[in-house]
Amino acid sequence: MGEKLLMKGAEAIGEAAIRAGCRHFFGYPITPQNEAPAYMARRLPEVNGTFLQAESEVAAINMLYGCAAAGKRVITTSSSPGISLMQEGLSYIAGSELPVVVMNVVRGGPGLGDIAPAQGDYFQAVKGGGHGDYHLIVLAPSTVQESIDLMQLAFDLADKYRNPVMMLSDGLLGQMMEAVEFPGFVDIEKLPKKPWAADSMQGKRSRNLVNSFDLLPEGLEVMNKKMWAKYADVEKNEVKFEEVETADAEYIFVAYGTVARIIKTVIKDLRSKGHKVGLIRPITLYPFPKKQLLALAENPRVKFFLDIELSFGQMIEDVKLSTEFKKPVHFYGRQGGMLPEPNEISEVMLKLMKEAK
């Protein structure tokens, strides 16, 4: 770790990607994440990298496909409408088992929406926004520092499972500045080799072929099964979450990203008044921390969950499934790019606590 710097979220993810061994960026501008491509345009040439502004998001995601197929670490950053345009490519990339990292700095939607922070893209990110039976691995940072820390993991997971990884951020995380520290540079030469890459003959007699195509259902089923065996491993090995004051908590908030930060302020306030509240914050949205939520739901001390999102409730479906309806799961959210105030959330929690008694 180096010295502390005050840095904008969107720029920090660019530098973090470079330090994680990424030298290739293809993208198309969209607010509120334009500082990321701007940073990459300036910085990548300094490290012999490639920055290219594509003619559209559709082109950009297919450039990622090509770059990843050639065995290189590659990233794009975009925001909600741009990510929608990339869904076809993401499906192809998942089907071709290619490692790429895609950052979605989520803004208000649907449609053109606005440019304020939102969480309405959870379903698209976690449930597979493109066609076919696949998953993205989805990481959800809640601070600028965590965006940096998770970037290396994102590239490592993408390579390990040969699967696209999405970093699900939001407009607030993209636009705010925060004191951060960067890790050192990954040695690209020491990264695991990619014998499947279509980069050369690699001294073999036959070429490597990368595609997502098998006209015979028997063959495609084998491919689907192989992918889902991989997802079983992902679910077993890669769950990440943070628990705040859950050891004695009777009332548990569930939230991710920016909202979880606001809830940490709420918890301080409610704890100071003697209320036993805690937070479980999924860091990986896929794989989802199912077991940890179920364990909390099965604990007789826990009375209920309160899920807070910047939408009308998307992650709540996973919370309900994970907790197997063993405890009530309540919901509160703001929409359209609005953020809830700590007091607003405290009041919702206090009201529910009163009703539960």
Next chain:
Amino acid sequence: MAQHELVAAGFGGQGIMMLGKLFAEAGVLEGNYATFLPSYGPAMRGGTANCAIVISNEPIASPVLPHPKVCVVMNLPSLKTFEPLVAPGGILIINSSLIKEKAKRTDIKTIYVPANEIAEKAGMTKAANIVILGIVVKATGAVKVESTKEAIKQTLGEAKAKYLPINLQVLDAGLNFDING
């Protein structure tokens, strides 16, 4: 160290963002955690702008400040918007060069600063934001004067180093202003 909070608001072009960034930067130079959250979105010259800064020696939970402990308002629309939001017992710093109205709240401390006049007298008319930065540093004690000067120096960089002395002069004018007067 308690958590220090500042919201600064005014016209676009008054250097509101710069004020906030310098304050946060000074905090970071002292090894603290800091967040700087700008209002962003469709904007126009002369429109309103604001930013929220938190400085703490502990990891910062929410960077959003619906009820800041300290608030700077540089123009009348900002006074109207933010006066009701300041936390009880908080501080409201008003640029009295441009705002002729008085604050209505009695449960907060108000500091009236003729920032434009002070900046002009100190040698740089457009540096009212730096005068206010001096007031913020003095009123909050969140960061040291030296760190604030270093933040200004680093922000100007080598290319604009010739503007450092005049900026420091204006900052001193702010620091010398009697905030209890």
